[in-house]
Structure formats: C-alpha cells, structure tokens
Amino acid sequence: xxxxxxxxxxxxxxxxxxxxxVDDRPADGVxxxxxxxxxxxxxxxxxxxxxxxxxxxxxxxxxQLPRPNDYLVTWIGRLxxxxxxxxxxxxxxxxxxxxHKGTLLCRLxxxxxxxxxxxxxxxxxxxxxxxxxIKDQASGGYAEAFSGDDHNLVPLGAFAAYxxxxxxxxxxxxxxxxxxxGDLKFFLDLAMEQGPQGMEFVPGRIGFTYNGNWKAxxxxxxxxxxxxxxHVSFMEVQRRRADLVSGHQEARxxxxxxxFEQEGGAYTFRNGHNAIWLNQSESSxxxxxxxxxxxxxxxxxxKAEWMLRLRNLTVFPSMQIADSTSLLxxxxxxxxxxxxxxxxxxxxxxxxxxDVRAWRLRQFEDxxxxxxxxxxxxxxxxxxxxxxxxxxxxxxxxxxxRGIAVQVSGADALARAAGVAPxxxxxxxxxxQAETWGHALYxxxxxxxxxxxxxxxxxxxxVGGPR
Amino acid sequence: MIPSAHAVxxxxxxxxxxxxxxxxxxxxxxxxxxxxxxxxxxxxxxxxELTTDPxxxxxxxxxxxxxxxxxxxxxxxxxxxxxxxPLRRTAHCVSNIELTGAGETHLEVRSTFANHVFDPHHRTQxxxxxxxxxxxxxxxxxxxxxxxxxxxxxxxxxxxIDIYCL
Numbered sequence: 245x246x247x248x249x250x251x252x253x254x255x256x257x258x259x260x261x262x263x264x265x266v267d268d269r270p271a272d273g274v275x276x277x278x279x280x281x282x283x284x285x286x287x288x289x290x291x292x293x294x295x296x297x298x299x300x301x302x303x304x305x306x307x308q309l310p311r312p313n314d315y316l317v318t319w320i321g322r323l324x325x326x327x328x329x330x331x332x333x334x335x336x337x338x339x340x341x342x343x344h345k346g347t348l349l350c351r352l353x354x355x356x357x358x359x360x361x362x363x364x365x366x367x368x369x370x371x372x373x374x375x376x377x378i379k380d381q382a383s384g385g386y387a388e389a390f391s392g393d394d395h396n397l398v399p400l401g402a403f404a405a406y407x408x409x410x411x412x413x414x415x416x417x418x419x420x421x422x423x424x425x426g427d428l429k430f431f432l433d434l435a436m437e438q439g440p441q442g443m444e445f446v447p448g449r450i451g452f453t454y455n456g457n458w459k460a461x462x463x464x465x466x467x468x469x470x471x472x473x474x475h476v477s478f479m480e481v482q483r484r485r486a487d488l489v490s491g492h493q494e495a496r497x498x499x500x501x502x503x504f505e506q507e508g509g510a511y512t513f514r515n516g517h518n519a520i521w522l523n524q525s526e527s528s529x530x531x532x533x534x535x536x537x538x539x540x541x542x543x544x545x546x547k548a549e550w551m552l553r554l555r556n557l558t559v560f561p562s563m564q565i566a567d568s569t570s571l572l573x574x575x576x577x578x579x580x581x582x583x584x585x586x587x588x589x590x591x592x593x594x595x596x597x598x599d600v601r602a603w604r605l606r607q608f609e610d611x612x613x614x615x616x617x618x619x620x621x622x623x624x625x626x627x628x629x630x631x632x633x634x635x636x637x638x639x640x641x642x643x644x645x646r647g648i649a650v651q652v653s654g655a656d657a658l659a660r661a662a663g664v665a666p667x668x669x670x671x672x673x674x675x676x677q678a679e680t681w682g683h684a685l686y687x688x689x690x691x692x693x694x695x696x697x698x699x700x701x702x703x704x705x706x707v708g709g710p711r
Numbered sequence: 712m713i714p715s716a717h718a719v720x721x722x723x724x725x726x727x728x729x730x731x732x733x734x735x736x737x738x739x740x741x742x743x744x745x746x747x748x749x750x751x752x753x754x755x756x757x758x759x760e761l762t763t764d765p766x767x768x769x770x771x772x773x774x775x776x777x778x779x780x781x782x783x784x785x786x787x788x789x790x791x792x793x794x795x796x797p798l799r800r801t802a803h804c805v806s807n808i809e810l811t812g813a814g815e816t817h818l819e820v821r822s823t824f825a826n827h828v829f830d831p832h833h834r835t836q837x838x839x840x841x842x843x844x845x846x847x848x849x850x851x852x853x854x855x856x857x858x859x860x861x862x863x864x865x866x867x868x869x870x871x872i873d874i875y876c877l
Contacts, residue, residue: 353757353758354757446768446769447756447767447769448753448754448769448770449754449769450769451866452867452868452869453867453868454870455835455870474793476791476792477785477786477789477792478792480785480789481786481789485782490778490781491778491782491785492774492778492779493778494774494779585867590769598766601766601767602767605765605768605769605773606773609769609770613772614871614872615752615868616772619871620792620794620795620870620872621792623794623870623871624793624794624871625793626870627833627870
C-alpha cells in the first residue's frame with residue numbers, strides 16, 4: 245500500500261490515491277508506476293469509464309467498408325460498436341445496441357446490408373442509424389409518449405477518420421481527431437502512405453486472449469529492452485537461417501546482429517502517444533523496398549527514408565502500428581483486469597505486387613503471429629507479469645527509467661528535420677533501449693483517471709498548449 | 712473401391728505423427744515429412760469463411776517446405792523461449808480418418824483432431840480442434856507427408872500455439 249493511503253480511499257477511488265499511482269517527478273529524474281495500476285480490479289472498472297469511454301479509440305479502416313451498406317462490428321472497451329457506410333457515402337458509428345431491449349443488434353463481424361434487424365423483436369434500422377420499422381407498431385397499443393421517444397441507434401459522441409484510419413469516441417467531449425493525434429500524425433503517415441492506392445488489411449486475422457493486463461501490451465510494442473532476453477530463441481533461429489542458409493528462408497528476415505549496431509530512439513507525444521524507431525542496415529529486407537522509387541517520388545525523400553526505418557507507434561490507449569518486420573496494426577481490448585483480447589491485422593498497400601504480398605505475409609506470420617516466433621514469448625511474459633503484479637508490496641515497478649538522463653525536452657535533430665514536435669526525445673545506439681516512451685502513456689492514463697474520478701471534463705486543457 | 716491396405720497406411724502415418732508429437736520424438740516426427748512438403752494452417756477471414764490462398768491471405772502458419780518445421784525444432788530445443796519452457800504436454804486425438812483419394816504412389820486423407828494441451832507453468836489446459844487434410848506420397852523413404860492442411864475450428868487462441876499443439 246502507498247504511504248498515507250487507506251482502504252477507504254482505494255474503494256472510493258479518492259483522487260489522492262489515483263494521484264500517487266504514477267510517481268512523475270521530472271526534476272528528480274524519477275518516473276515510476278505502481279503495481280496496482282496493472283493489477284487492481286477496482287482501477288480496471290474505473291479505466292473503462294474514465295479512459296476507454298472518454299477518449300478516441302481506433303475502430304477500423306475505411307477500406308474495410310468500401311461499398312455502400314458495408315458494415316463492421318467492433319468494440320470500445322466493453323461497449324459494442326457498429327460502423328456503417330450508408331448509401332449517402334457517409335460512414336457513421338453507433339453503439340451496436342437495439343433501442344427496444346438493449347440487445348446486441350448486429351451479430352456478425354462484418355458484412356453488407358441495407359438494414360440491420362434485431363433478431364429479438366424485429367426492430368429495424370438503416371445504415372444511417374434511423375429506426376425504419378418498429379415491428380407491428382400500429383397494432384401495438386403504444387401510448388402517445390412512445391412516438392415522442394427517439395428510437396434511432398445511439399451514435400458515438402464523436403467519429404472521424406485520419407488517412408483511412410477510423411476512430412470513435414463514446415464521449416462527445418474530445419478534441420478534433422487531428423488535434424488528438426498531434427504530431428504522431430507524421431508516424432501514422434509513414435504507415436498509411438506506403439501504397440499509392442492506399443492501404444488495406446490483408447484478408448484473414450489473428451485473434452487471441454492472454455491472461456494479463458492490457459497495459460502489458462500497451463508497453464511492450466515500444467519496449468526495445470526485452471528483445472535480447474525474451475526473444476533469444478528467435479535470434480538463434482535467425483542466426484541459423486543466416487549462417488547455414490537453412491530454415492524458413494521465405495520470410496527473408498533481416499540479420500538481427502546488425503540491428504544492435506544501429507541508432508534508435510523514442511519520442512513521446514501529447515495525449516498519451518509515443519513512437520520508437522531504429523535505423524535499418526538492410527533496407528532491402530523491407531517489403532516496401534522494392535517499391536521505394538515510386539514511394540520516394542510520391543511522398544518525398546525524407547518520408548521514404550523514414551519508411552525504411554523500423555518504427556513502432558502507439559495511439560493511446562489501444563492501437564499500435566508496428567513496422568518492425570512487416571507492417572502490423574494491433575488492437576487490444578481489456579476484458580478483465582487480467583484478461584485481454586488481441587486482434588492483429590496485416591496492413592499492406594492496396595494493389596501490391598503478388599510476390600511482395602507473399603513475402604510480406606511470410607515475414608508477418610514468422611514474427612507477429614501468436615503461432616509465430618516472437619509474439620508467444622511476449623504474451624507469456626504478460627501472463628507472468630499478471631502473476632507477479634498481484635504482489636502490490638513491491639510498490640512501484642522500475643520499468644520506465646532507461647533513457648531519462650539522456651532524453652531532451654522537445655524535438656531532437658532528427659525530429660526537427662522532419663518538422664515533428666514531440667514532447668520529449670531520447671536518442672542513442674540500440675543498447676540505450678530507452679523506456680521514456682512510457683511517460684506519455686502513464687501521464688495520460690493518470691490524467692484521464694484523475695479528471696474522471698474528480699468529475700472534471702477530460703479535455704478542458706488546451707490541446708495545443710502545455711499540459 | 713479403395714483397397715483397405717490404403718486405409719491401413721493412412722491410419723498408421725497419422726497416428727504415428729500424433730504419437731511422436733506427444734512423446735516429443737522430434738527427429739522421428741520431422742522425418743515423416745517430405746523435404747518439399749507444404750504445411751499450412753489457414754486463418755478464418757470471417758466467422759464462416761476460411762482464407763483460401765496463402766500467397767494472398769494471412770495464415771496462422773504457412774511453410775512451403777520442411778525447413779520451416781526445422782526452425783520450430785531449433786526453438787523448442789533452445790530452452791530459451793519463455794513460451795516453450797516448460798514445454799506444454801499434449802495428447803493428440805486423431806479420428807474419423809477417411810481416404811478421399813488414392814493413386815499408385817499417393818493418398819489423400821481427411822481426419823478430425825482434438826488436441827489437448829496442458830501448460831504446466833500456468834496450470835491451464837485447452838483443446839484445439841478441427842480437421843486435417845494430408846497428402847501422403849510413397850518414395851524411397853516409404854510413405855511421407857507431402858502436404859498437411861490444418862483447419863483450426865476454434866481460432867480465438869490462447870497466448871501461444873506451436874506445431875506440437877496442432
């Protein structure tokens with residue numbers, strides 16, 4: 245237990261408790277996060293309300309709904325969400341819930357339908373969310389008051405797209421999407437501008453559930469520090485593939501030894517986002533490399549060069565893009581404090597050449613799949629963290645300390661050259677393996693939890709201004 | 712009519728594959744596969760549709776040769792993969808073995824599997840189930856697996872699966 249905190253404060257989620265969970269003292273070079281943040285089921289309940297239902301959440305790609313009447317079903321935290329593409333060409337997002345009795349409305353993951361009819365009592369909605377049929381309404385003996393009620397689907401508070409990425413928010417009290425994303429947009433562009441005709445999810449998807457807290461995944465995508473311990477067996481496989489020219493050559497993964505001689509770094513951005521990068525000595529081992537001349541002409545030299553670097557980014561709280569072997573979009577959904585549902589998609593340029601697409605798939609499956617060589621070792625660590633973090637007695641975990649002494653406030657030279665203004669930059673050789681990316685995540689987590697518990701609006705602060 | 716000798720061969724190869732995985736006799740297991748075998752576990756693209764083209768769509772595992780399976784053994788034996796240590800214990804149950812085609816030197820076989828997997832570390836257990844399509848080919852090394860396609864029916868997976876779970 246944190247000093248001065250009593251059981252009543254935890255139960256009541258007194259802001260004095262919440263304020264102490266993230267020990268953020270830049271002047272002292274300290275950034276620590278308390279074990280309870282990952283392990284407390286009381287905090288988990290509050291996260292659903294204060295974090296997931298009060299900020300922008302990634303819902304899918306525009307290219308998943310190309311035709312009128314296409315729809316897809318997804319989640320914001322524990323709330324079911326329906327995204328539609330109506331005949332008027334407008335995409336919209338709603339709570340995927342029938343107004344009659346609150347039944348889940350649309351039961352398939354995706355499809356094409358002019359109407360969405362609730363299987364329970366047959367209420368029907370069109371793709372604009374309008375209730376077009378209350379079954380047997382005329383004979384229903386409804387009072388006058390009923391026709392005064394709004395029977396339409398409940399739209400999300402906010403819904404917007406950036407570069408083909410669809411985001412929604414349950415709360416209407418959010419800044420415009422582009423303000424929310426801020427300068428992370430540069431890194432989103434590096435993923436979403438790779439194809440001349442846009443980007444799509446390759447058909448097929450990977451879904452799995454791990455018995456651990458969602459923040460284990462939130463962290464791990466940015467964590468370069470674990471590679472040389474968690475993934476040594478994959479490095480051994482890679483070494484054998486390179487030295488003996490044996491094994492799964494179709495994946496054409498790059499030489500990991502060379503990775504460790506590269507420069508890299510971590511950026512933090514406003515509103516919880518971060519990005520890490522690493523130079524790449526073997527650009528030719530990137531699926532996009534064969535198209536790089538076209539890419540360079542279209543997006544310019546600077547962005548093309550950045551596309552060849554290894555980059556992982558996190559849009560707080562639950563979407564990540566990893567472009568570390570091939571290109572991945574990962575979303576995760578907290579189901580319980582120690583249970584998280586994952587969904588992985590392979591992102592690729594629309595119209596990609598068949599041989600490049602096949603290679604992209606082999607790299608993706610090799611590294612990212614839960615039946616692959618990297619992810620299962622990560623998820624096993626997340627499950628072991630869930631076991632260990634029940635020991636609240638350890639107090640604060642120490643995993644956000646690397647790089648504090650070398651990080652600079654604002655942009656480093658590389659970011660300045662790209663016209664990007666991060667909150668902080670840390671830059672060094674691979675073995676720096678900075679952990680400063682975590683500061684963005686947990687400052688935002690603490691801010692949303694604190695304002696939520698206090699009953700204050702989440703986004704009252706000027707989005708463009710200092711925190 | 713398909714000669715019963717073919718059914719006996721198919722049953723023997725499939726049951727041996729299962730037993731060798733359960734008993735972790737990796738070298739004997741991999742020796743059941745032809746060097747140029749195809750090993751494919753497609754993903755589901757929706758609730759009802761499987762992916763059909765591993766060159767254009769995402770698979771759980773796709774290997775165009777035995778070399779990919781050899782990597783798996785390197786990892787299992789490394790002792791340095793947290794997901795693989797301690798190794799999960801398995802019981803592969805193969806049933807409904809049905810000959811779907813036969814020639815002079817090849818057999819096509821469909822079978823159903825329900826593989827029980829116990830994780831002694833987290834003390835959890837799961838069942839992975841579905842069906843397999845095997846193509847067996849006869850050559851100088853006897854009957855070998857030239858192709859195995861595995862349709863995994865329960866595809867919301869646990870935090871890891873590997874070839875010995877399939």
